[in-house]
Amino acid sequence: MSAPAEVAIDVRHLTERYGSFTALSDISLTIRQGEVFGLLGPNGAGKTTLIKVLTAFLPPTEGTATVGGLDVVRDERRVKGRVGWVAAEVILDDEMSAMENLWVQAKLQALGPDWRERGTALLEYLGLGPNADWRVSKFSTGMRKKLEIALALLHQPSVIFMDEPTIGLDAATRRMLWELIQRVHREYGVTVLLTTHYIEEADVLCDRVAIIDRGRIIASGTPDELKGRLEADLIEIETTDRIDPDPLRALPGVQDVRADGRRLTLKVARADEVLPSLLGAIPPQMLRRINVERPNLEAVFLELTGRRLGTEEGPVDMRRFYGQILRARR
Amino acid sequence: MSALHDDWSQFAGIYYREVVKTFRNPWVILITLAQPFMWLAFFGSSFSGLSCAEIESIFHTPTCNYVTFLLPGVLATSMLTIGMFGAMSVIQDKRLGYLKRVLITPTRKSTIFLAKALGATTRGLVQFPVMIVAAFFFGVSYATMSPLFWAGWILALFLLGIGFSSLYLIVTAHSTDWQTPGVLSNFITMPLMFSSQALFPAQNFPWWMQGISSVNPVTYAATFGRNAIVYGTGSWIDLGYLAIFAVAMLLIGFGVYARFLRVE
Numbered sequence: 001m002s003a004p005a006e007v008a009i010d011v012r013h014l015t016e017r018y019g020s021f022t023a024l025s026d027i028s029l030t031i032r033q034g035e036v037f038g039l040l041g042p043n044g045a046g047k048t049t050l051i052k053v054l055t056a057f058l059p060p061t062e063g064t065a066t067v068g069g070l071d072v073v074r075d076e077r078r079v080k081g082r083v084g085w086v087a088a089e090v091i092l093d094d095e096m097s098a099m100e101n102l103w104v105q106a107k108l109q110a111l112g113p114d115w116r117e118r119g120t121a122l123l124e125y126l127g128l129g130p131n132a133d134w135r136v137s138k139f140s141t142g143m144r145k146k147l148e149i150a151l152a153l154l155h156q157p158s159v160i161f162m163d164e165p166t167i168g169l170d171a172a173t174r175r176m177l178w179e180l181i182q183r184v185h186r187e188y189g190v191t192v193l194l195t196t197h198y199i200e201e202a203d204v205l206c207d208r209v210a211i212i213d214r215g216r217i218i219a220s221g222t223p224d225e226l227k228g229r230l231e232a233d234l235i236e237i238e239t240t241d242r243i244d245p246d247p248l249r250a251l252p253g254v255q256d257v258r259a260d261g262r263r264l265t266l267k268v269a270r271a272d273e274v275l276p277s278l279l280g281a282i283p284p285q286m287l288r289r290i291n292v293e294r295p296n297l298e299a300v301f302l303e304l305t306g307r308r309l310g311t312e313e314g315p316v317d318m319r320r321f322y323g324q325i326l327r328a329r330r
Numbered sequence: 331m332s333a334l335h336d337d338w339s340q341f342a343g344i345y346y347r348e349v350v351k352t353f354r355n356p357w358v359i360l361i362t363l364a365q366p367f368m369w370l371a372f373f374g375s376s377f378s379g380l381s382c383a384e385i386e387s388i389f390h391t392p393t394c395n396y397v398t399f400l401l402p403g404v405l406a407t408s409m410l411t412i413g414m415f416g417a418m419s420v421i422q423d424k425r426l427g428y429l430k431r432v433l434i435t436p437t438r439k440s441t442i443f444l445a446k447a448l449g450a451t452t453r454g455l456v457q458f459p460v461m462i463v464a465a466f467f468f469g470v471s472y473a474t475m476s477p478l479f480w481a482g483w484i485l486a487l488f489l490l491g492i493g494f495s496s497l498y499l500i501v502t503a504h505s506t507d508w509q510t511p512g513v514l515s516n517f518i519t520m521p522l523m524f525s526s527q528a529l530f531p532a533q534n535f536p537w538w539m540q541g542i543s544s545v546n547p548v549t550y551a552a553t554f555g556r557n558a559i560v561y562g563t564g565s566w567i568d569l570g571y572l573a574i575f576a577v578a579m580l581l582i583g584f585g586v587y588a589r590f591l592r593v594e
Contacts, residue, residue, distance in 0.1 A: 055434050077436040085434045091427040095351055107343025108435035110336035151431075 007069070008033040008159050008191040009054060014063035016049050016215075023049040025215040026063070031193060031208075033158070036185055038206030039195040040297060042309050046215040047195035048088070051161045054193070056080050068158050081109060084152030084160035084190075088167055090144045094137040098128060098147050101136060102154060109155040122150040126180070142173040149180065153188060162194040166201060178204055197309050199297040211301055218304050227295045230303055233271035234293040235278065237264045239286045251277050258306050262288075265306060340437040341445050348419060348449030353456075362453060363460045369404040370397055370461075370468055373529070389531060391560060397468040402483070402555030403528025405461055406548050409454045409487050410526075411519055413495035416450030417502040417511035424506045429593050439591050440584040443499055447583070450498075451491030458484060472559050479558035482569055489572035490551040496579035504592045528552040547575045 009031040016024040024046045031037045039047045052058035053065055056072040056079040065072045070079045092101055099119065106115035123132050126146040131139070139147065145165070152160050165181065166174040182205065185192050196202055202209045203223050210220035219226060232255055245259040248266065253274040256267040268274040271292045279287075293299040301309050353359055374397040377385060382394035389399040420442075423429040432442060497518075502510045523529070525539050526548035532540050543549050550568040558564030 057430070057434055080434060080436040083434070085431075087427060087430070089427055091431045093347065093351075093428065095354065096347070100347075100350075104343045104347050105435070107339050107346070108432060108437050110339040110436070 006033050007031070007066075008035065009037075009065070009067055009193065011050075011054070011065045012063055014050075014053065014060050014065055016046075016053060016058070017061045023215055024053070027212075027215075027217055029210060029217065029220075031191065033191055034189060035207045036181075036192040036194070036205055038202040038209040039193065039212050040197065040199070040202045040209050040301070040309070041195075041212035042197055042307070045212045047212060048163055049215075050212075051085075051163050051193070051195060054159075055083050055085050055161055081155065082158050084155070084157035086145075086148050086152045086160065086162040086165055088164040090141070090148055092136045092144060092147060092151075095135065097133045097135055098123060098139070098150075099132045101147065101151060105151045105154050111155055115154060118156075119150070119154055122153055123147075126150055141169060142176060145169070145173075145177060146180070149184065153184065153190070156188075157190065159191040159193065162192065164196060165194055166196070166198065174201075181205060199301075199309060203297055209297065211297075211304065213301075213305050219300065223297060226297060226300045230295045230300050232267045232269060233295070234299045234302055235266040235268055235271055235274065236289075236291040236293065236302070237266070237278075237282070237287070238262060238289040239264070239282065240288055241286060243282060243286065247281055248278065251281060254278075260306055265302060267303065336436060337438065337441055340435070340441050344432065344437070344442060344445035345449055348416075348445060349452055351419075352415070352449070352453050359456075363457060366404045366408050366457050366461055367464050369407075370400060370464060373404075374400050374468060388534075393469070393471050395469050395471075397465065398470045398560055399556065400529065401461065401465050401470055402559060403526070403552040405458060405487055405555065406490060406526065406551035407519075407523050407528045408457055409451070409491040409551065410494050410522055410548050411515055412454035412491060413447075413450050413498040414511040414515045415453055416446040416495045417498035417514075418508070419449065420446055420499060421502060421506060421508060421511070424592065424594060425508075427594065433593060439587040442591075443496070443583045443587045444580070446499055447492055447495040447580070450495040451488060454491045455484070455487060458487065473562035474559065476558075476562075479562070479564050482564055482566070483555045483558050486551040486554045486569055486572055489569070489576040490547055492576040493547055493572070493579045496576075496583040500579070500583050500586045503586050503590045506592060506594075522546055522548050525549070526552055547572060550575075 007030055009029065011027055011029040014024055014027040015022065027050065039050065041047055049058070053060050053072060054067055056076045059073050067079050068082050070082070072079050093104070096104070102115070102119040106119065120132065123129050126149065128143060128146055128150070131143065136144065136147065162181070166177050169177065178201070181192065181194070184190070194205065206223060208220065208222055209226060210217045211226070212218070219229070239262050242262055245257045245264060248254060248264070249257050251274065253269045254266055255269065258265040266274070266278070293302060298309060301307075377396040385391060385394055385396055389396060391398045420429070423432070433439070498511055498514060501514055521542065525535070525542040526546050527543060528548060532543050535543060550571045554564050554568040554572070
């Protein structure tokens with residue numbers, strides 16, 4: 001049974017284990033052709049592992065995955081011939097020129113002699129035309145990223161995977177890259193699967209987003225759909241000591257309270273209406289921090305997991321960390 | 331496009347990158363060429379105080395010239411150490427992530443293995459023409475100019491290079507440590523070089539060293555070259571032994587890479 005033509009990626013009940021560690025747990029996912037799909041999640045959530053499976057680099061432990069109707073295990077080499085890959089860390093041969101990097105890539109993808117024309121056009125398109133014969137060691141970070149994209153597109157793949165495409169880039173380069181990804185997607189009509197832990201990036205670039213945490217997809221949909229699920233504001237409170245969350249639940253306008261040590265997350269209808277009574281309910285000297293989150297993907301993640309995206313360690317881990325320091329001192 | 335065409339294309343890409351990168355660095359060329367030359371100059375001169383009769387009785391060289399005896403041995407010995415560079419190149423590719431870039435294309439692991447082994451062998455064979463010219467200045471004379479023997483000699487060195495490059499690649503398949511190839515080289519070079527008849531004939535070896543010598547592939551490359559070029563009596567059985575060594579190492583290497591190659 002093959003997937004319908006308009007499906008670019010089809011993942012069914014995919015589980016990936018490294019020894020006893022489960023990196024991906026029963027993932028199912030369908031991505032349509034021409035979509036820009038975002039995998040949003042904190043570091044270590046399993047995003048890169050999923051890309052490795054979908055580029056036929058790592059066979060699944062359980063379940064199946066197809067790319068363009070081809071099974072990543074049975075049709076490993078054909079899948080690899082149809083996907084492009086942009087690594088999180090830029091991987092180029094610094095000692096060779098941009099054109100030589102393209103040459104090697106063309107050989108690895110077993111392209112015909114027309115690769116040169118296409119490679120030159122890609123470099124022009126990405127604004128690297130004048131630098132074609134420069135050694136890559138002389139390239140700036142932005143130029144390297146562009147060259148990586150050229151390498152990924154050279155063999156006209158039907159899907160390209162971008163693993164954290166803008167990680168470690170400054171704001172201006174990041175914005176440049178966003179524009180570039182949108183342009184490439186428009187003009188080359190290629191399906192893009194990108195991973196990111198930047199909310200803004202998923203919001204700007206992606207048609208659809210799956211939120212992935214600890215190897216599981218915990219929500220998916222368009223960015224608007226996901227934000228719409230959260231018809232509420234979130235108020236995060238950090239206190240100097242644990243407080244009883246029950247009286248807060250009783251406050252008018254409060255829909256839910258999630259307590260995690262000295263951190264509370266309140267789901268409220270309107271933050272501006274709840275705040276005055278909330279501030280009355282907590283002794284002022286106990287308040288360390290208040291943060292209001294309007295509906296956005298970050299808030300969705302916070303709502304789903306009780307943790308923020310950017311930070312790898314939640315409050316529980318921090319406590320353990322301090323505990324370890326204290327024990328070490330004794 | 332046929333599968334074979336693809337494999338050839340991928341092989342060419344990796345091999346070309348390997349060779350170009352090696353010889354883009356002028357110091358690499360210089361040192362690669364200078365090293366065997368220095369063997370001839372320093373080690374080759376260490377018996378210059380002996381009389382012609384003494385040299386002939388020990389080394390059986392017709393021309394009263396130890397360098398004549400040494401030349402095929404030195405060329406064989408350098409093929410033994412040169413394989414280190416293939417393994418270092420793979421480890422560098424692992425560390426920089428480049429190997430991942432290669433493996434996300436349809437390239438087979440065995441193709442990578444073959445291209446890296448041949449890349450290192452090429453690096454070693456470049457010494458050949460230079461050494462032949464250099465030997466002329468040390469007064470080496472050749473017993474034969476038979477193209478068959480000369481081609482056989484080059485083939486012997488090539489097979490030896492493939493065999494030992496494969497050994498280095500096999501041992502480092504699972505390693506990402508820069509030091510592994512160097513450590514291995516230090517470990518195997520000494521015993522294999524001195525037991526190989528590259529420097530001295532086996533007749534004065536103790537029995538146990540003669541035993542090692544008789545299975546040591548370096549022996550066969552050195553002996554074939556010496557017999558062919560110095561005495562005009564090369565034995566094709568030596569070449570056959572080297573061919574078996576090279577092919578066996580390649581096959582083991584393909585298997586090891588398919589199963590144990592560590593990528594990151």
